[in-house]
Amino acid sequence: MDFDPESKNHHAEETEHQAVYAEKADVADYKADAIEAENVEHNMTVLQAVRAYPMxxxxxxxxxxxxIMESYDVFLMGNFVALPAFKKKYGVLVNAATQEYALVTKWQSALQVSGQLGALIGVSLAGPLTSRIGxxxxxxxxxxxxxxxxxxxxxxxxxxxxxxxxxxxxLPWGIFIANAPAFCSEIVPIQLRAPATQMLQMFWAVGSIIVGAVTYVYNPVPEARAWKIPIAVQWxxxxxxxxxxxxxxxxxWxxxxxxxxxxxxxxVERLGRKATINATDAVAMMRRVIELETSVKKPSHLELFKGTDLRRTLIVCGVYAAQNLTGNLIANQAVYFFEQAGVSTNTAFALGLIxxxxxxxxxxxxxxxxxxxGRRSIYLWGSAVNTVLLICLGIAASCGHSNAANLAQASLGLIVSVLFTLGPAPASWVVIGETSAIRLxxxxxxxxxxxxxxxxxPCIFPYFELPEMKGRSYREIDIMFKRKIPARKWQKTVIDVNDDE
Known part of the structure; x- marks a missing residue:
């Protein structure tokens, strides 16, 4: 038999074309079903969506x-630094007359940031892990x-x-916090995406309520069980x-x-009622969306910073980061904040619970x-209101330690913490769940x-690294940096006028 290279190439081309046509036909087959499924979701009311997808x-x-678990522990550490028994065990005596103890500032900061450092590693692992095993x-x-x-x-x-x-x-907190909004937004229809993802903020509040109640009960206990039992509750x-x-x-998805x-x-059938949903159409809708994002490459972090995905990534990162700048830090440390505003310990714990x-x-x-x-309006207006209140809080905090100033700080702290959960916080969870590409x-x-x-x-970091440079010449500043003087000692450090090092 004669070997004809041209014939072989032609045959290969024809096979390739047939595969492409078959794929296009396949896409055409399920596109109609995909459109039908999407229209059904758009036409549902919230109550209809709940009835169609109860599970x-x-x-x-x-x-x-x-x-709940991340929330519980974040608030737990915030309450521990205000817990009398914990401060006496691990703190230093700051007032001999009143026998008042306090944790050294560096340990306050370290304990607050430790879980966050672990979670930072956890969220970095969550994406590749979830992409691989679900x-x-x-x-x-x-x-x-x-x-x-x-x-x-x-x-x-x-x-x-x-x-x-x-x-x-x-580490596991990072997995939960990365996966929960994504999973919730993927298993419910369009009309339920907002309440499903906003539940995350509700459970954040539940965690703080539980820890607030537990620490309030054990606040007067002068023994180790004052903090051991709240830790054990995590189990x-x-x-x-x-x-x-x-x-x-x-x-x-x-x-x-x-x-x-x-x-x-x-x-899909397990998530909804078989009588009211068409699982085949629903999967066709998912296939259609995923076709738009088709890539031969495996999902990678590098893709997050390319093309249109860069914009999506910036939105998600910006919304997440802004939580800490619109009241989240005050909300997480409510009890300690109330104490610093001059409120008694028992009252501070009660206010934290409220x-x-x-x-x-x-x-x-x-x-x-x-x-x-909608999401945008609630997020922007909520953030704007909280920004104004935070400025007022800063002004109150700079007015000295009078009863009026302390009361203003405590009141504004409470209002900021509560309004944060009305606007910026819950709206951000919805945005986070919806913005990213399905594939990534x-x-x-x-x-x-x-x-x-x-x-x-960084909201904690300035204590360690931000020095007080008021009244210092550039010569003094240069010398103090070269001498590696700790930030908290700059105010007391004297630099001789003749020094040129």
Missing amino acids: ASFWAFVISSTI YRWATITGLMLLNIFIFSFFFAESLPVMFVAQLLEG IFPTPLMILIFFCPESP WLTRKGRYEEAARS TSALQMIFVMLSWILTSYF RPLTTGIGRASYYIIEI
Whole structure:
């Protein structure tokens, strides 16, 4: 038989064309179904969406509850620095007459930032891990790790060990906080995306309520159980959640990204009522969206900073980071803030508990506002109002330690903490869940949360590195930097007028 290279090339070309035509035909087949599914979602009311997808609402509720654990521990450390027994055990005597103790400032800052450092690592790991094994198993892995790491925190007997324990606990927090908004936004229809993702802020408030109640009860206790029992309470959450999430369906969007269409259809059926939804059409809609993002490459962090995905990444990072600049830090440290404003310890703990309860109510109100006014309006107006209030708070804090100034600080702190959960906080969760590309969603939410932690760290960092340069000449400033004088010692350091080093 004669070998004809031209004939072979022609045959290969024809085969390739046939494959392309087959693919186009396949796309045409499911595009009509995809359009139908999208129209159905658009035409649903909120109540119809809840009736059509009851289990989606339930599983969004379950996954959102993982946020309780990060919230609980963040507020726990904030309350520990104000807890009398904890301060006496690990602090230094600052007033012999009143026997008042306080943690050294560097340890206050270190303990506050330790969990955030761990979470920063955790969110960096969450994207690749979730892209590989899915939301369900990534979350279960985080819960198993958390169960183990709580042991190290409970049995810690020194501040350095507590620092490490908190850092370790932060690893699974990073997984939860990166995955929860993405998963919730993927398993519910359009009309439920806002309330499903805003539940995250509600559970953040739930965590603060629980820790507020526990620490309020144990605030008067002068023994180690004043902080040991609140630490042990953390074990209530991981195991029951692990069991529940084991039976949770995987995100159909994640399954569709992996080409597992039959499993994605079964997942849709488990999330909704078979009588009212068409799983095949729903998967077709997902395939259509994913086709728009098709790439032969595996999702990578580098893609987040290219093309249109760069804009999406910047939005998610900006929204996450801005949480710390519009009231989040005050909300997280409410009890300590109230104490610093001159309020008694018992009253500070009570105010912290009241603040958390109000936050939960205001998150529920935000569901209504977001439904009527959208994400952008609520976020921008909420941030603007809180910015004005924070400026007023700063003015009050610079007016000395009079009763009026202390009362103004405490009142403004409470208002800022509560309004934060009406506008910027819940709206930001919706934006974070919706903005990222489906293909890159686990990576985008991970790096977005990383920006949150990166911004939060500098809010503490100035104590260690920002010196007081008032009244210093440039010569003195140069010399003091060269001598590596710690920031907190600049005010007391004398530089001789003859020194030129």
